[in-house]
Amino acid sequence: MGIATDTLVLVTDGRKMLFLRNEGDDKHMNLQVEKKERRDDAPDRELSTDAPGSVFSSGSSARSSYEETDFHQLEEDRWAHEAADRINSRALKNDFDGLVIIAPPKTLGELRKKLHKETEKRTILQIDKEMTNQPLNEIEKLIDGETEVEAPPEVLA
Template sequence: MHGKKIRSWIVVADSAKARIYSNTGPKLDLALVSEIDSDGARRSSQELVTDKPGRTFSSASPRRSGMEPPSDPQDVEKHKFVKHLVSILDTAALGDEFDDVYLVAAPRTLGEIRKLANGHITDKVRGELAKDLTNIPEHDLPKHLEDLDIGKPVLA
């Protein structure tokens, strides 16, 4: 019995860059769909904030001390990047651009994707790998993805 070919997307990401690949069929043959990069998430917090922190008086003494920003600017940029990536996946899921998706990301990034993803994406997640493979050359990726069984039929 011959069925429809499954269109799989494989997302390889960290907190500042992502490559999205597609695969159809039982053999792992990756085709690049999109590459997303965040210049801001790669910069240090000092590069992202040009102003020096403000100064304040301590309530217990007349001494002044520096104020810390409420959140780390680099963490904010990383969060914005992952949120943007999830938005792209959500739009693609709604547009029926893939049948299933495999998430391969640095552990912290994978956790954030899980928190931000909605049902459109989570319903299509077929496998996850908590590893940062963003610096692996494209031709070497298949051997790192073997355990995910991409393209293999799902036994119901």
């Protein structure tokens, strides 16, 4: 069992976004790339300019430092929010009836925070797995495996 014709599939992580469309049917999926985007990570020196801060503890001369901000993670979260904004915009324009989202758990969590109710209504499947570097046939197999309906147990007579 697969997904309906014209279903939109978003495959993303913190660095890549793939928008795919099923041009096949629910029995023979045929994902085609609509759009592919990639961002390059900036070096640490371009993302932060200061060392982690420190603070004196009152009543002693001891110092403790703040944990350094993970700018790469912030950039990945921003990327996930941008993907959600794009998919929300498309849902509000009735660009798709069904949506499949495939993303690693952290990215999927960030996406879910930003999904519009209209997008949520159209989402038929969410898979928490990293698939941006996989060929289309592997993505099709994953979706097909997730949408299979289990056969009812046999009744012994």
